[in-house]
Amino acid sequence: MNFKINKTVPFVVKWGLTVVISAVILIPLYWIFISSIKPSNELFTAPIKYIPTNITFENYKKLFFELKLGEKALNTLFITTAALIISTIICLVGAYAFSKYKSRGLKIAYGAIVSSALIPGIVTARPLYDFMNKFNLVDTFLGLIILYTSALIPFTILILNNFLNEIPTSIYEAAEVDGCRAIQKMFYVTLPLMKPAIATISIINFITCLNDLFTPLFFARKIEVLSVGITTIPKETTYSMPWDLISTMGWIILIPIILFVLLFEKQIMDGIMAGGVKE
Structure with a gap:
């Protein structure tokens, strides 16, 4: 039992830290990306739309x-x-x-x-x-x-x-x-x-x-x-x-x-x- 706990704790800690650090890095990147393909009038709508519906490339043009x-x-x-x-x-x-x-x-x-x-x-x-x-x-x-x-x-x-x-x-x-x-x-x-x-x-x-x-x-x-x-x-x-x-x-x-x-x-x-x- 102790052996399983000793193996499980490092595994959970390692992957928990990986998920947290990945989220801290990737969520801002994703937010920048969806903000670049949204119309300006939809950037601050409530509730927040994490998946854009009206995709536009006017900003890039x-x-x-x-x-x-x-x-x-x-x-x-x-x-x-x-x-x-x-x-x-x-x-x-x-x-x-x-x-x-x-x-x-x-x-x-x-x-x-x-x-x-x-x-x-x-x-x-x-x-x-x-x-x-x-x-x-x-x-x-x-x-x-x-x-x-x-x-x-x-x-x-x-x-x-x-x-x-x-x-x-x-x-x-x-x-x-x-x-x-x-x-x-x-x-x-x-x-x-x-x-x-x-x-x-x-x-x-x-x-x-x-x-x-x-x-x-x-x-x-x-x-x-x-x-x-x-x-x-x-x-x-x-x-x-x-x-x-x-x-x-x-x-x-x-x-x-x-x-x-x-x-x-x-x-x-x-x-x-x-x-x-x-x-």
Whole structure:
């Protein structure tokens, strides 16, 4: 009897917590979705209709054709893709140097780069704005790409460095016996082994760029991306908010993130564990 109780209690607790946490996460997402396909006059009806009866896609049409959502999506894709490619190349070379060459200076540099991720963006916003403005990089694609890239570097270096530390030294020694130089080892030995790590960090960084609201909001005025699209939705009156359009914009921003997490969950978890656990 005690044995059955000992097995049942953990099972009930585990699944009870799973159901509660899932409800806390999924119910708001479902509410945002149904609010995006409801007419505005049905959003605050009583009793609440959890299954919409009058489904409409007018909100999506309005965002795409009146608020130029397609342009915002293209801007987001261009800036994010450029930042991902540049940051991955820089961090791959940097992580290779930090992993394979040891010195006090490299340790200090590595610690400074990784610890810079702990500094909130709001702290450096004003001096960084003045610096970018001096070089006419404010409200430019190049300026946003530089800012996004610099924000991705600390975490990318951390993950790639820990992946590289897990590669056995014997593989590099075998390559040296075959006559490989340092650059050849990086291209012909390291890169093929780093494909899972690169895929993982690309997925995580894509989600990070898509969620970034502060950078485009503070450093751009004319260039708009998806994350700041919600700030461009016009108010009906001073004291009212178009919650139908806000829900639609929120759902559009969430769709690629949800799809990426569902499709690449294993790679994301492997990357986080490899970056956070050191043998």
